[in-house]
Amino acid sequence: MRRILKGNTKTISSAVIKRLPRYRRYLNELKKKNVDRISSNELSNLIGYTASQIRQDLNNFGGFGQQGYGYNVESLYNEISAILGLDQEYRMIIVGTGNLGQAIANYTYYFKSGFIVSAMFDVNPKLIGVRINDIEVFDYDMLDEYLKDKDIDIGIVCTNKASAQEVVDKMCAGGIKGIWNFAPMDLIVNEGIALENVHLSDSLHSLAYYINRNSQQSQKKD
Amino acid sequence: MRRILKGNTKTISSAVIKRLPRYRRYLNELKKKNVDRISSNELSNLIGYTASQIRQDLNNFGGFGQQGYGYNVESLYNEISAILGLDQEYRMIIVGTGNLGQAIANYTYYFKSGFIVSAMFDVNPKLIGVRINDIEVFDYDMLDEYLKDKDIDIGIVCTNKASAQEVVDKMCAGGIKGIWNFAPMDLIVNEGIALENVHLSDSLHSLAYYINRNSQQSQKKD
Numbered sequence: 001m002r003r004i005l006k007g008n009t010k011t012i013s014s015a016v017i018k019r020l021p022r023y024r025r026y027l028n029e030l031k032k033k034n035v036d037r038i039s040s041n042e043l044s045n046l047i048g049y050t051a052s053q054i055r056q057d058l059n060n061f062g063g064f065g066q067q068g069y070g071y072n073v074e075s076l077y078n079e080i081s082a083i084l085g086l087d088q089e090y091r092m093i094i095v096g097t098g099n100l101g102q103a104i105a106n107y108t109y110y111f112k113s114g115f116i117v118s119a120m121f122d123v124n125p126k127l128i129g130v131r132i133n134d135i136e137v138f139d140y141d142m143l144d145e146y147l148k149d150k151d152i153d154i155g156i157v158c159t160n161k162a163s164a165q166e167v168v169d170k171m172c173a174g175g176i177k178g179i180w181n182f183a184p185m186d187l188i189v190n191e192g193i194a195l196e197n198v199h200l201s202d203s204l205h206s207l208a209y210y211i212n213r214n215s216q217q218s219q220k221k222d
Numbered sequence: 223m224r225r226i227l228k229g230n231t232k233t234i235s236s237a238v239i240k241r242l243p244r245y246r247r248y249l250n251e252l253k254k255k256n257v258d259r260i261s262s263n264e265l266s267n268l269i270g271y272t273a274s275q276i277r278q279d280l281n282n283f284g285g286f287g288q289q290g291y292g293y294n295v296e297s298l299y300n301e302i303s304a305i306l307g308l309d310q311e312y313r314m315i316i317v318g319t320g321n322l323g324q325a326i327a328n329y330t331y332y333f334k335s336g337f338i339v340s341a342m343f344d345v346n347p348k349l350i351g352v353r354i355n356d357i358e359v360f361d362y363d364m365l366d367e368y369l370k371d372k373d374i375d376i377g378i379v380c381t382n383k384a385s386a387q388e389v390v391d392k393m394c395a396g397g398i399k400g401i402w403n404f405a406p407m408d409l410i411v412n413e414g415i416a417l418e419n420v421h422l423s424d425s426l427h428s429l430a431y432y433i434n435r436n437s438q439q440s441q442k443k444d
Contacts, residue, residue: 025407102321208306209239
């Protein structure tokens, strides 16, 4: 990570943090459409949060809106980007080079600048030495050494359940600052290391719930 | 979908629904370790939610715990599975057969029984006719007809932003009951159709925030 954000470090609820990337996405779309400013009400219509929720969320960061003017789209976008730390560069590695690891390696162009995968690791001899999206796959045995040599910010865990905690322990010991976990389990990380889970099956199971609920409701109406 | 769950349809908050798959994962681990019963306090130590949160969550469904006994692991697991609709089968299709679509197709073994990908669709002539994890890739032009013929429950959107809404409109018109969206945008679905988003870049951006916050806090301590 090349630069550390200055600013206040008051604790902001994780619910607000979860919403910020979404604000940023919508602001980016507005920017592309050359929209200069937007009120919390207009933003509410777009994003689906209430206007008061939006004002409250953005007030957490000192409030960028002005009464009667609304928010300046570009500066709000830039502020949120800076709050999220997206004005910096992150070096990442992927451990586990199966389908999901490969998809993530290929998917990084979506993340645009700022997130760079510098290496991948696997135990499978058939994959070691292969390049995926021009990223070399190294032997998993070299992970400790690699982390000692390089300044890596984010470790992406795409292994199976059985290996995930061991991988994370190595990443923590190697000075990684954040873990992006795709293994279908909850991991233990050292204090001060950020952890973000993408539990795909949890998401699919929630979807199943809503499908059933909707079916029940429409049966009731019939 | 082969069978519709009976039971009450009172509205349960989406926050509770989001936690249920996690409860289920931990209960599954306990089952594998032959644990028969567990108190809300023990469950709290494992999962990290407070015991009172756990009791409150599970009370939403009529409360399966017994004072002084705790929860029966297997029956709680089965109940949560049934609430989520995981005692049923879902037929799915994937539209967009790039890296992410292929990863999802290959990843489905994680979802175990119950979620079956029956076809994939793409516009790329090089991919049409190919089989991925034994699932055939069809021409996207055939999507409408396929949906008319088959009883598909879930549409998985793995296209780029530009195509995603059109794909979803076709899925909704074709009688799909739920959308699992991986495109980095928010989609509009017809009323009564469930939508679950996996916004990978939002998740990565949240991680960046926490990495920065932690760095600031440790700098303060120094």
